[in-house]
Amino acid sequence: MSILAAINSFSPKRLESTRLAEYGKLIEACSGYRADSSDLKPSRATLEAIVSRVRTGSLSLVSRRELRVAISAIGLHEGFSTEDVLGLLTEASRRRDKRCIRASLNSLFFCYRDKSLRDILRAYVRQNLDQLMESNRRFCKLTGILEDNQAVNSVATSLLEGNNIHQASLAKGLSTFILSTAYGIELKLACIRLATRNLKPGRLEHALSFAFDNIVGTPPAEFYEALVDPFLHQPPPPDALKKIVGALISRYRDPRLYMWPILLGKDGQRRRDECLVAVRRWLSIEYLDLFIRIIEETADDQFMPRKKFWLRYFEKGHVTDLTLILASDAGRVAKQAQRASPDTEYMKWSHLTGANSNQSVLLMRLGDLVIAEWSHSGALRFWRDGDKGAPEFHKPTYVGQELRRASMEVRIGDFMRDAIRHDKNGSWTTWARRAIEHHTGIRA
Incomplete structure (x- = not known):
């Protein structure tokens, strides 16, 4: 049952009564939609079928909804190559589908840390900027996400200059959704790196709050590296050290008792071990x-x-x-x-x-x-x-x-x-x- 059908099955006349019993009936009427809501998420088989059509040159057989779903999955589905992405975006341009263009902006958020896909999507969205909604165009202007890779550092700098980093981020359109994507991770890392390079009063606290708030579970490993790496050989001042250690232990837990996530990339294990040695040393000095x-x-x-x-x-x-x-x-x-x-x-x-x-x-x-x-x-x-x-x-x-x-x-x-x-x-x-x-x- 679609959400529209679930709502239509509940007569508006029944909303005239404010009795609590009626609310339960409304919930019951919409329960059919919730039961089938997983159908909105594309299955791996569906995406693989669409990718197969991209590679065989038969994208004309893909429906508008399937095309939009496939573009939305860029950055989330590992099966897409750069050629596949180019094929999907070319087909979206041929059809002049505004909803696909909007989906491509969301995909840019999710694959922002993949340089090849980021460059492709950035160019595509920039080319079709006038097809986006006004709120999306405003976001692109305020953040410079379509400009170059240094724009994220400019956004981070402006966020850290204010007295309330959360209000400043909302003013730029940085929703909880956006901050949960790869773009959000890169922006939070930029804030941490700027704050650790210049330990001005209040700046580190703002960066830590911005980076770790609204994260469910263990934060990305890059966050602890960004906080620890600048101080591997010389610890920060005592006040900053307490704040850094407090944030790390509250989110990753005591490294003497729990395993911290491995760092990806070259020499990830060695880099992780170096960070843990430093954190354990700081902890020991605090206990002493x-x-x-x-x-x-x-x-x-x-x-x-x-x-x-x-x-x-x-x-x-x-x-x-x-x-x-x-x-x-x-x-x-x-x-x-x-x-x-x-x-x-x-x-x-x-x-x-x-x-x-x-x-x-x-x-x-x-x-x-x-x-x-x-x-x-x-x-x-x-x-x-x-x-x-x-x-x-x-x-x-x-x-x-x-x-x-x-x-x-x-x-x-x-x-x-x-x-x-x-x-x-x-x-x-x-x-x-x-x-x-x-x-x-x-x-x-």
């Missing part, structure tokens, strides 16, 4: 900062020497995994710090029982070592990664004893000990540094 803040707030005078010692390993990327474990009082301090800095909402920690309420533990993987750094009067303990007694990472709850028992012995002066105490004269840093270098070969 929170750990030190907790120690400081809970009156431990060791926080500055510890931060200075560990930061070297974190900044050089030697810490490859980390879990922050907090007892009750330390947890409350962490929540207060998180509330004071909304950009750290992504930070999670585990709960510690069987220890003093103000204690916390930084559990780290450094080379082949698992290291538990206890706060306050707690000690520094080591395990070989893979040992039966080595603590696991990312458990929701830990008992203090499992972060102390079976730790390996390390040299402290002339003796072997199962832990390094944080003495106030600072000699613990010498023994810790030597233990790490001896067992991993890593020097900081």
